[in-house]
Amino acid sequence: MIGAAIAAKVAQESRQVYVIEKNESFGMETSSRNSQVIHAGLYYPENSLKAKxxxxxxxxxxxxxxxxxxxHRNTGKIIVAVDSFECDALEDLLNKGRKNGVEDLRLLSRRELQSLEPNIAGVAALLSPSTGILNVHELIxxxxxxxxxxxxxxxxxSEVTGVEKDNALYQIEVDSSGEKFLFETRVVINSAxxxxxxxxxxxxxxxxxxxxxxxxxKGEYYSVSWGKSRLIDRLVYPVPPAKLTGVGVHVTLDLDGRIRLGPSAQYIDEIDYHIDDSNKRQFYAEAKKLLPFxxxxxxxxxMVGIRPKLQKPGEGQKDFIIRHETDRGLPGLINLIGIESPGITASPAIADIVSDMVKQIL
Incomplete structure (x- = not known):
């Protein structure tokens, strides 16, 4: 996703652009294995790259x-407090979102929540009208x-297997279906x-x-049977955990109206897309708090998605890294590290940032 957005933006400046993708098609990893949500920007620290x-x-x-x-569909989202202890967290999210420039947030009373979403359980909620969903495949x-x-x-x-600085150029080694080749470039954009x-x-x-x-x-997703899929109109999120490894097991919709639960958040050592029903009871218990039906x-x-996080287990969230590495003696190398959620929403804005960096280099 991010690489595709950057390629489209940089190519507008009449640059010769090569996109090297190790998989057989586009968007086969993090870009497609996610909630496909257009986020508003209320979870992230003020002035962070994630927020901006x-x-x-x-x-x-x-x-x-x-x-x-x-x-796409502008569904809106409600973040639900299931008891009085979570109401203060809604106020905090409201204030954080407004500081980030999200101007349409609104607190809902129990009565207002029930009026909007009568099948949702909660004592109060925060409404984010500008949240939505999209077809990520079509966007990429x-x-x-x-x-x-x-x-x-x-x-x-074609997989990049080597990057070496050679005077003003970079030598890029690529393994393409078992065959090695080299090419030279002045700018390397690492969006891997x-x-x-x-x-x-x-x-x-x-x-x-x-x-x-x-x-x-690793984040697992569960789907909900079609018979229950017309009982909500908006995305439904819990109050997020303090460390924000994720935003909690939440309830999203796809463009056909089917409900999806997830993702969970489990740190793993190796990439593993296996899923079974071993966590079904935990998913059900979390979702039942919001969806009593x-x-x-x-x-x-x-399905399973894997997020590239910069924070270790137990650490608070860390910001995107978008950096031209000139002070490390690597002018022309632009690194994008830890581009997880809200990366899809942020992709056109990230592309603008990187395009400006390329203009300064060339």
């Missing part, structure tokens, strides 16, 4: 979806088509998602010392 790019990206993304007929495809129309080349089944820290290491950066080490956080047999395991 999310709030700006929200507006840009809705505009792109309208202009290019990308499937649009970005790549834009880039290719402007002359960019997209190469699949789960593997971005490894690409930075190839370029000679001490990733531990730089704070670039990524930690894999849910029965145990209504939910089934659906």
């Amino acid at each position: 790019t999310c709030v700006e990206g929200n507006k840009l993304l809705y505009d792109l979806c309208r202009r290019f007929a990308i499937g 495809k649009m970005f790549l088509n834009q880039a290719k129309e402007l002359g960019a080349q997209v190469v699949y089944k 998602g789960l593997h971005a820290d490894e690409v930075a290491r190839m370029a000679g950066i001490d990733i531990a010392g730089a704070g670039y080490t990524l930690y894999y956080c 849910l029965d145990y047999d209504d939910i089934e395991p659906e």
Whole structure:
């Protein structure tokens, strides 16, 4: 997603752009295995890159979806307090969101909540009208088509295996279906998602010392039976946990109206997309707090996504890293590390930032 958005933006400046993708098609990892939500920007620290790019990206993304007929829906979202102890957290989120420039947030009483979503359990809620959902596959495809129309080349089944600085250029080693080749470039944009820290290491950066080490956080999703899918109209989120490893097991909708639960948050050592029903009871218990109409047999395991996090287990959230590495003796190398949620929403704003960096280099 991020690489596609950047390619489309940079190609507008008549640059010769190459997109190197290790998988057989686009968006097969973090970009497609997520909630596909257009976020508003209320969870992130004031003045952080996450906050700035999310709030700006929200507006840009809705505009792109309208202009290019990308499937989307401005559903809105409610964050629900299930007891009086969580009401203060709603106030905190309201204030944080307003500081970030999210101007349409509104607190709801129990009566107002029941009026909007009569099938949701809660004592109060925070309404985020500008939250929505979209078809991420269509968005990535649009970005790549834009880039290719402007002359960019997209190469699949090709994995970067080496990055070496050679005077004013970089030598990039690529393994393409078992065949090795080299090419030279003045600018390297490392937007490798789960593997971005490894690409930075190839370029000679001490990733531990730089704070670039990524930690894999596995999130499972469960789908809800079609018979219960018309009982809510908006996305429904719990009050987030203090450490914000994720925003808690939440309730989203796809564009067909089906309800999805998730993701969970479990740190893992290796990439693993396996899912079974071993966590079904936990998912059901969490979701039942918000959706009292849910029965145990209504939910089934659906998919797994893995988030590239910069924070270790137990640490508070860390910001995106978007950095031109000139002070490390690597002018022309732009690293994007830890681009997790709200990366999809932020993608057009991130592309603008990186495009400006490229203009300064070239």
